[in-house]
Amino acid sequence: GIQVEQSPPDLILQEGANSTLRCNFSDSVNNLQWFHQNPWGQLINLFYIPSGTKQNGRLSATTVATERYSLLYISSSQTTDSGVYFCAVGVDYKLSFGAGTTVTVRA
Amino acid sequence: EPEVTQTPSHQVTQMGQEVILRCVPISNHLYFYWYRQILGQKVEFLVSFYNNEISEKSEIFDDQFSVERPDGSNFTLKIRSTKLEDSAMYFCASSGIPYGYTFGSGTRLTVV
Numbered sequence: 001g002i003q004v005e006q007s008p009p010d011l012i013l014q015e016g017a018n019s020t021l022r023c024n025f026s027d028s029v030n031n032l033q034w035f036h037q038n039p040w041g042q043l044i045n046l047f048y049i050p051s052g053t054k055q056n057g058r059l060s061a062t063t064v065a066t067e068r069y070s071l072l073y074i075s076s077s078q079t080t081d082s083g084v085y086f087c088a089v090g091v092d093y094k095l096s097f098g099a100g101t102t103v104t105v106r107a
Numbered sequence: 108e109p110e111v112t113q114t115p116s117h118q119v120t121q122m123g124q125e126v127i128l129r130c131v132p133i134s135n136h137l138y139f140y141w142y143r144q145i146l147g148q149k150v151e152f153l154v155s156f157y158n159n160e161i162s163e164k165s166e167i168f169d170d171q172f173s174v175e176r177p178d179g180s181n182f183t184l185k186i187r188s189t190k191l192e193d194s195a196m197y198f199c200a201s202s203g204i205p206y207g208y209t210f211g212s213g214t215r216l217t218v219v
Contacts, residue, residue, distance in 0.1 A: 031207070031208075033207070033208060035210070040212075041144075041196050041212075041213050041215065042210075042212045042213065043150070043198060043210040043213070045208070045209060045210065048207040086150065088150070088208075093138065093140075093155040093157070093162045093163045094152045094155060094163055094165075095140075095142075095152060095208065096152070097149050097150040097151070098149070099149055100149070
């Protein structure tokens with residue numbers, strides 16, 4: 001199956017700081033999504049981004065499909081950004097998830 | 108924004124009992140999925156469902172598991188005889204095409 005590696009595994013930020021999360025994947029995909037898992041366990045869809053760049057408020061993402069990686073940028077971080085960020089990739093029916101990056105934003 | 112709804116949010120069951128987890132996908136979506144996440148681990152694919160049949164299933168999805176779309180709106184996951192290792196968060200998801208998933212809030216299953 002497709003291998004998904006996320007880095008760093010853990011990230012501690014001071015409120016207001018910027019950060020970059022990385023997702024590498026092992027094969028060509030036609031689906032790539034970033035999710036935020038909040039403290040209640042809910043998976044919140046951030047971006048559907050198999051290629052290109054998207055922005056939504058303080059979050060943005062870039063996927064370079066030819067080089068098999070994606071980046072998630074968090075700017076001006078807030079305590080509500082804390083949680084686990086998952087990258088998930090796939091072809092057609094199945095998504096393979098990475099192990100996630102645990103982000104802690106301190107006030 | 109349309110949501111995928113899962114019920115119950117938390118279920119506790121005794122080992123060996125049958126459980127049914129319920130999901131209402133987004134109404135115009137055609138593809139439906141179940142995933143699970145054991146505490147502290149990755150989210151794992153279980154099964155995908157399209158046109159009233161299973162499209163793909165993982166090795167986790169053995170004979171103890173089944174899925175059904177009984178009435179055109181609900182999508183269910185049944186575990187016939189639960190084991191302790193079935194304790195996990197179970198997520199339902201749907202998509203309009205085989206991309207761009209929307210996940211439900213999950214059902215936390217605890218087997219005691």
